[in-house]
Structures are given as structure tokens and as C-alpha cells.
Amino acid sequence: MDTAEQSWAAEVEAAAARERGEVVPPAAGDAKPEHPVRLSVQNLDLFYGDFHALKNVSIDIRDREVTSFIGPSGCGKSTLLRTLNRMNDLVKGCRIEGTIELDGEDIYQDYNVTRLRQRVGMVFQRPNPFPMSIFDNVAYGPRGMGIKSKSELEGIVEESLRRAALWDEVKDKLKSSGMGLSGGQQQRLCIARAIAVHPEVLLMDEPTSALDPISTQMVEQLALELKEHYTLVVVTHNMQQASRISDSVAFFLLGELVEHAPTEQLFATPQDQRTADYLTGRFG
Ligand SMILES: Nc1ncnc2c1ncn2[C@@H]1O[C@H](COP(=O)(O)OP(=O)(O)OP(=O)(O)O)[C@@H](O)[C@H]1O
Numbered sequence: 001m002d003t004a005e006q007s008w009a010a011e012v013e014a015a016a017a018r019e020r021g022e023v024v025p026p027a028a029g030d031a032k033p034e035h036p037v038r039l040s041v042q043n044l045d046l047f048y049g050d051f052h053a054l055k056n057v058s059i060d061i062r063d064r065e066v067t068s069f070i071g072p073s074g075c076g077k078s079t080l081l082r083t084l085n086r087m088n089d090l091v092k093g094c095r096i097e098g099t100i101e102l103d104g105e106d107i108y109q110d111y112n113v114t115r116l117r118q119r120v121g122m123v124f125q126r127p128n129p130f131p132m133s134i135f136d137n138v139a140y141g142p143r144g145m146g147i148k149s150k151s152e153l154e155g156i157v158e159e160s161l162r163r164a165a166l167w168d169e170v171k172d173k174l175k176s177s178g179m180g181l182s183g184g185q186q187q188r189l190c191i192a193r194a195i196a197v198h199p200e201v202l203l204m205d206e207p208t209s210a211l212d213p214i215s216t217q218m219v220e221q222l223a224l225e226l227k228e229h230y231t232l233v234v235v236t237h238n239m240q241q242a243s244r245i246s247d248s249v250a251f252f253l254l255g256e257l258v259e260h261a262p263t264e265q266l267f268a269t270p271q272d273q274r275t276a277d278y279l280t281g282r283f284g
């Protein structure tokens, strides 16, 4: 094994140990702070053709924290979120300048995109279960990674559904179609599907905007539990939600990152007048 493979193997082992609830000590000589920077965006400009959608954005996303993106419609929240696992690669005419690093590695240089998408998962605004059974939805990613053993898949499916707080509701109908679930259940199914491949970062674009208050509360609770293991980035228009679930909040306006601060600080004492105006409803 080369060094990269070794550190990858060690990372996979550490992630698996975290899954088992074990405390993983940092590697020897590795004096990392409790929440080291996981994703680092530096001087990012993004263009859709001639349109300059993100302007010189720099932001650090920390390990095992929830970072929320807020701001008016069209300010670039989803665009930035999608750059974090290269979902914009598929958009014709989209190009970026600047760098995005995951654990210090530039994800736009020589990076295996399949591995990136396994490490950085995504949950969308509208629940989008695949037209297949609940079991197959969750087993889809692990199968794609080459896991064939029935018992191993069963274990992963159960664990993922439990972690997504859906197991009790579906354990007796795993063979039924995922499309037959309620919207809130479908969104939790999509979360289970996303975490089944053991990602390290989970991106969520307005994950509760199509859900009723009870399902919303479940997904928020889930986000708080997931951050014990994962790094979460959540786009939301709901300020109460941002204040309930996030460790830090980033406010965007017209493609610019105006301010990124610990949640309480951003809401109580915003440093930029534009943030204050947005929070008090003066625009947006
Ligand atoms: N595929 C695309 N091609 C061209 N322009 C795009 C594309 N996707 C987004 N845009 C433009 O980029 C800007 C940012 O869009 P984005 O979807 O990131 O905003 P947002 O902050 O997520 O908005 P919302 O809160 O409404 O979801 C908008 O002006 C939008 O029209």
C-alpha cells in the first residue's frame, strides 16, 4: 500500500470505529483541535457562462459541526453546496476558480470523483427515493461499492435506517416501494441512503422545506445526532432552524459570503449591517 492508501485505510477504519461508537484517539503526533477544518474553500469564484454566481468565497467547514448557509433566494447557497462534492461538474458552462480542499487535498485536482461523492454525501430539498424497494434504496450505494453479501447488506440497511430514525416505521415492509412512504419518511429514507456509504460530510439543501412540522423536527433531531459522527452543511431559509441546529452560520448575499460566525454571535451581534438588515427582515 502506498502512503495515500494507508491513510485512506486508516481513515476508513477510524470511521468504522466511530460508527461503532468507539472513541478514536488522534494518530500519534497529531495534535488536532477538537473540530479541525474538514473542508476549506479558498477564494472561490464560480461562473455559469457569463454569470458570476459566487464571488471570492472563502469559508472553513469544521469537523463534526453543523454549518448552516442562509441568505435570500438566488444568493448562491445551493451553488456553493454543490461545489463541495462537485455536483456542478455536470452543469454545462459552469466553471470555477479558487480551491476547495477536503482534509487538505484539492478536490478539483486529480481527485477521484466517485470517492469524493462517497465521502461527501448529499440530501436534496425534495425527497427523491429511487423507484425501488426501501431495502434496495438503502443498499444501492453499498452495492455500488461492491458489497454483495446478503447479511452484510442487511446489517448496513438496518443500521442506516436506525440512524435515520426510520427503522421502526419500515422494518416490517422493507420490500415495499420507497415511493409509497410519506414525504417525511421519504426524506429520512434519503438520509439513510446517503449515510449507508458512510460518508464523512453530509450536505443538505433545504432538507425540511417540503416537510410538515413533525417530520421537520425529526430531521432536525437527526441532524443533531448525525453531527456526532459527520460534518454537516445545511442550507435553510428557516432562521429558527439555523439557530436550533447549527454551530456556525454563514450569511450569503448576491454571491458573496457576507459573514460566517458562531450561531449565537451571528444572530445576536451580527458584525455586518447587511446581515443585521436581513435578519430583521429589511430585505430578502
Ligand atoms: N444551472 C444553472 N445555470 C445558470 N445559472 C444558474 C444555475 N443554477 C443556479 N444559477 C443561478 O445562480 C444564482 C445562484 O443560484 P442558487 O441556486 O445557488 O441560489 P440559492 O441561494 O440556492 O437560492 P434558493 O434559496 O432560491 O434555493 C442564481 O442567480 C441562479 O439563477
Ligand SMILES: [Mg+2]
Pocket: 077, 078, 079, 205, 235
Ligand atoms: Mg437553493
